[in-house]
Amino acid sequence: MTRLIALTLTLVVLGLGSSVASARDWQVIRIGVEGAYPPFSALTADGKLVGFDIDIAHALCAEMGAECTMVQQDWDGMIPALLARKYDAIIASMAITAERKKKVAFTGKYYQVPARFARRKGSGIEISEAGLQGKAVGVQRATTHDNFISGEFGSDVDIKRYASQDEAYLDAAVGRLDLLLADSVAMQEGFLDTDNGKDWEFVGPGYTDVKYYGDGAGIAVSKSNQDLVDRFNKAIEAIRANGTYQKINAKYFDFDVFAG
Amino acid sequence: MDVNVILENIPLYIEGMWVTVQLVVLSLILGLALAVPLALVATSRRRFIAFWPRAYIYFFRGTPLLVQMFMIYHGTAQFDWLKDSALWVVFKEAYWCALIAFALNTAAYTGEMLRGAIAQTPFGEVEAARAYGMSRWTRFRRIILPSACRRALPSYGNEVIFMLHGSALAGVITIVDLFGAAKIVNARHFVPFESFMAAGFFYLCLTLLIVWIFRIAETHWHAYMRPREEEGEEKGSFPARSAPAYAAKGL
Numbered sequence: 001m002t003r004l005i006a007l008t009l010t011l012v013v014l015g016l017g018s019s020v021a022s023a024r025d026w027q028v029i030r031i032g033v034e035g036a037y038p039p040f041s042a043l044t045a046d047g048k049l050v051g052f053d054i055d056i057a058h059a060l061c062a063e064m065g066a067e068c069t070m071v072q073q074d075w076d077g078m079i080p081a082l083l084a085r086k087y088d089a090i091i092a093s094m095a096i097t098a099e100r101k102k103k104v105a106f107t108g109k110y111y112q113v114p115a116r117f118a119r120r121k122g123s124g125i126e127i128s129e130a131g132l133q134g135k136a137v138g139v140q141r142a143t144t145h146d147n148f149i150s151g152e153f154g155s156d157v158d159i160k161r162y163a164s165q166d167e168a169y170l171d172a173a174v175g176r177l178d179l180l181l182a183d184s185v186a187m188q189e190g191f192l193d194t195d196n197g198k199d200w201e202f203v204g205p206g207y208t209d210v211k212y213y214g215d216g217a218g219i220a221v222s223k224s225n226q227d228l229v230d231r232f233n234k235a236i237e238a239i240r241a242n243g244t245y246q247k248i249n250a251k252y253f254d255f256d257v258f259a260g
Numbered sequence: 261m262d263v264n265v266i267l268e269n270i271p272l273y274i275e276g277m278w279v280t281v282q283l284v285v286l287s288l289i290l291g292l293a294l295a296v297p298l299a300l301v302a303t304s305r306r307r308f309i310a311f312w313p314r315a316y317i318y319f320f321r322g323t324p325l326l327v328q329m330f331m332i333y334h335g336t337a338q339f340d341w342l343k344d345s346a347l348w349v350v351f352k353e354a355y356w357c358a359l360i361a362f363a364l365n366t367a368a369y370t371g372e373m374l375r376g377a378i379a380q381t382p383f384g385e386v387e388a389a390r391a392y393g394m395s396r397w398t399r400f401r402r403i404i405l406p407s408a409c410r411r412a413l414p415s416y417g418n419e420v421i422f423m424l425h426g427s428a429l430a431g432v433i434t435i436v437d438l439f440g441a442a443k444i445v446n447a448r449h450f451v452p453f454e455s456f457m458a459a460g461f462f463y464l465c466l467t468l469l470i471v472w473i474f475r476i477a478e479t480h481w482h483a484y485m486r487p488r489e490e491e492g493e494e495k496g497s498f499p500a501r502s503a504p505a506y507a508a509k510g511l
Contacts, residue, residue: 076443079450103450142447160354160434161444171434174337176352 028067030087031057035072036164038190040093055248057091063235090220095144097214104220107232111257112216114206116184127204132157135178138168145181148212265449266458276441283427291366299374320368325426329361333433358430366423377408417474
């Protein structure tokens, strides 16, 4: 009898152990978001997270039948926090780049828009190697824009790197920057259309150079959770097919952000 | 541990370290230049005069350096009259804003240190100077200030180290100093432990350099306190005679 109990207990313990070790069923997913990148991700005055990324995250979770919690995280610590398992996925307009793929797995893109420069109206700055000589250009640190400006114009430009895009807008508005380089849609809605950015305008072409800008914005997931990547990919396809994506798209933009 | 990422980015760290050294050395020079008159006025016996430098010292010792730096960097950008003036050339640059904040801050700490050291001047020294017929200014220049500086030297070494560590705040306002460089490496390669530990290593090296410089300075300026050889005492033993001179250490 004692042996039987011991055996049962052992089996139960083994059973529990194996169910913990096996893949999670993803009923509950924690999602890392930034909250400082309007209109994709922002905080309202009363501290609620809103934006395209947030709506997409909720739509994907609804599609997967999962319960999602949003975890706000500064950009610099976004990937380290994912690796530290503070959340299971990043939905924060993160471009799919080769450097990041070394550390994390990505889904397919969920949107893609070109990057552009903006200048103060009447400054007459042109986007060329000579035109950028000695100019203060504001970018968000360790973004695709940072890599682009550092790689293409690095030695000629005074690059000012900010922890968040909002901080760069702030310094641009008060006159500390000559140029901004950012995602064109984010900059339009988050800066140029606001009171702070009323004296600023776009200049130069749109950039989508794969070497720097990768394959659009994707969802980053730990490499050990390939099953979650597959679930997200299926969910992205599903919300694009059933019109949910288009509804969210129309709420924020008057053009298709998926194709770019 | 990913050592290669750090090795690849050594040039960035060196560049950052150079900015850190610049900021610290410049702010210490400016701060010291400000601290001497501050201390002089703060020791005035006329209360109304002594009040002003003391209020300055109280403000800068009483608020965090980060708050002071934000007031100068973000605060100045708020005033249109300032932005339209020639001064904006200075306040526009994060570098100068940080330097101004650091210099004003270290001036307050150094000023207080000197004020304390001046107040502790043994009265015999002043009396002797008077007996020689030195004027008030000559007395200050020849006797009181050098004597106070010698007493303040060990605690000033501490202040220099604190300034070095405080200078890491520059990395918060877009300046690529040693800490700023570490933040870039971290954000690009996602290795927080390695990138900040490398920065810590460089700060340690700089601190070691400072400690070494101050050891030499103390050997030089405190030479008169060492026991004389002919007295048969062992070199480097603690000199009992000089106990009063060390009283300033507890500032």
